[in-house]
Amino acid sequence: MKKLLQLFLASSILCFLGNALFAQQYYNVLNFGAKRDSSKLCTQAIKNAIDAASKAGGGTIYFPAGKYLTGPIHLKSNITIFIDAGAELHFSDDFDNYLPMVESRWEGTDVQNFSPLFYAYKAENIAIRGRGIIDGHGKKWWDFHHGLYAKNAPRSKWQDIFAANNKNVIMPEVPDMIQRGFLRPPFIQPMYCKNVLVEGITIHNSPFWTVNPEFCENVTVTGVTIQNPVSPNTDGINPESCRYVHISNCHISVGDDCITIKSGKDSAGRKMNVPAENYTITNCTMLSGHGGVVIGSEMSGSVKKIAISNCIFDGTDRGIRIKTARGRGGVVEDIRVDNIIMKNIRQQAIVFDMQYTKTAPQPVTEKTPIFRDCHFSNITADGNEAILIDGIEEMPVENVTFHDLRMDMQTGVTVRNAKNIEFHQVAITAKKTASFSIENTAGIELDGVKTLQPVAGKPLITMKSVTDAFVHGCSPVKGTDVFLQINNVDSTEIVIKGNNLKNVKTILSGDTKNIKAD
Structure with missing residues (x-):
């Protein structure tokens, strides 16, 4: 009985400590004044929760089920944003909420700009995770962006603020970007951070690029769904100038590129x-x-x-x-x-x-x-x-290889201004053109290439201004009219060897005097 009592007391103490630890680690935004019915902007409540967690050395900012209206959220080191199933974060489309401007990067240029919706600067061990939804309400941003190109569009206060913050930014290659002066913010942009995790969440309607780490180390984006409608520059995941990036198990449908490096x-x-x-x-x-x-x-x-x-x-x-x-x-x-x-x-x-x-x-x-x-x-x-x-x-594009490809397309392969290109066991079935068109290329190997459905009157391979070509191991199917067509006399060092050409009507056509064929 005494031992049972001791075990009971010990387990009770552990349970109490565990609950206390949980309470210390989790910071429910409702306890800091956030409303989960979208009736009140809860930017400050979220900031207060982050500050409290940061003061304690870190913790998880918890969003239970509900709808939250917020402005930008700035993460600090050792902070996790946890958006539970049934929780939705709706970001304000009032541009003023994203001032003052912060250090950012926009399409590869370092600028001061509107705060990203989620932002971190030189932080470590940060995360945005959960099964909830974050919605950037990007339409107002997109419409304003399009309006800048209208004739005699009036200048906004935000363009003046941008100009004041970026007067020393010189971009001679794209001066209109700086002069235009209204750059939409990315949705999630950690800058100069280490150990970044974005996991499980669903993201809608980004104003600009969606997940956009900049100059970060050890970034993981996994299990994320990104859905943006037809919209300008709403790329999905754009890790820029980062190292050790892991992207997995994501589902992406957006208005621009899905993943861009x-x-x-x-x-x-x-x-x-x-x-x-x-x-x-x-x-x-x-x-x-x-x-x-x-x-x-x-x-x-x-x-x-x-x-x-x-x-x-x-x-x-x-x-x-x-x-x-x-x-x-x-x-x-x-x-x-x-x-x-x-x-x-x-x-x-x-x-x-x-x-x-x-x-x-x-x-x-x-x-x-x-x-x-x-x-x-x-x-x-x-x-x-x-x-x-x-x-x-x-x-020229140099040292590119292709192995075991099967493509059923309207038009085939075009190689132009290249060097040392190899195709091994590649089947290109083109409905309108030659399967392989090689031009102005030095060093091309075609090994076991074919089409599965020849096009009447079209060669399998065409070459123009090609040097050092080796075509071997090919077995064209029945109905192939021309195996290789040379379209000019300056193609040299072309070797055709070890092919099964019994199904070809014409093996060579065009300017073939520099070709060595077995």
Whole structure:
């Protein structure tokens, strides 16, 4: 009996301590004056709860079920925002609530701007999690943004405030951005933070980019649903100039790119010179959006060591898109993409675009962007265009490989201004064009490539101004009219060897005198 009594007392003490610890760690916003019927702006109540938790060394700011109206929420170190199932945070669309302006980054340029809806600066161990909803009520922001482009649009007080805060910001490449002076805030933007977690929540109607860590280390975004309607620049997840980023199990449908990796724009990005590196993206689904996973075009600080796997893109304009322009500078390299399904792709399934802004060739300088060492495998796709590699004359896209791809598209593969490109066991069924069109490329290997449904009168492969090509291991299907067509005489060092061409009507056509064929 004595031992039982001792056990009972001990368990009671532990239970009491556990409850006390729970009470110390959790800060219910209702206890700080927040209303859960949207009847009162609860920005100050949330701030008071965060301050109390921070004073105690950290804690969880708890939102029970209900609807809360709030302005911006600024996190501090060791603070978790927990939005329970049934809880909804509705952010005010009164622009004045997002003043004073704070240090921010907007499309790769460092500025003072409206406070992000969730903001943290140089904090550690912060989180936004739960099964609730956060709604940015972005329509008023979007409408104001569109109104700035109207003829004779009146100047607002917010543009004057922005001008006063950013008079020393010089962006010669995009002067209209600074002159326009009204930049919508991102939804979630931690700046210079460590150990950041965004988990489980559903996000609606972001004013601008949705989850946008800047210069952060060890960022995890998992189990998040992002739903933005057709709207300007409401990208889903944009980690910029961060390292050690983990994105998984997310469902994204937005008005711009679903996931985008960036590192600063032009001279501002090169000045900061902080790459985006060591990112993993896995087990995500992307629906509406300009791109499934996009790198750039703001990549002036470079993008390195990115792994993308086990994702589905259904209905995006593009699947994997890597884009830049002359003047950006920066290097994109060491990219791995594996085990991807793409459906209903409206433009390109895979695209390397170094002419996002069309310009004439320039001497190679620090402003010249570089794409190299990117590898794709185990991908299926259907839609409009299979693959576009469009480099620039002075800096071709280099060292890109494709293994085990199956694509059923309207148009095929185009490779232009590139170097050392390989296709291994790639089937491109194009309904309107040749499956592979190679132009102005040095070093191309086509190993076991084919189409599953030939197009009458169209070759399987076309080449123009190509040097050092090796075509081998191919077995074209019945009905292939032309295996390889050379469209000019300056293509040289083209070797065709070890192919099964019994089903081809014409093996070679065009200017074939420089071709070595067995």
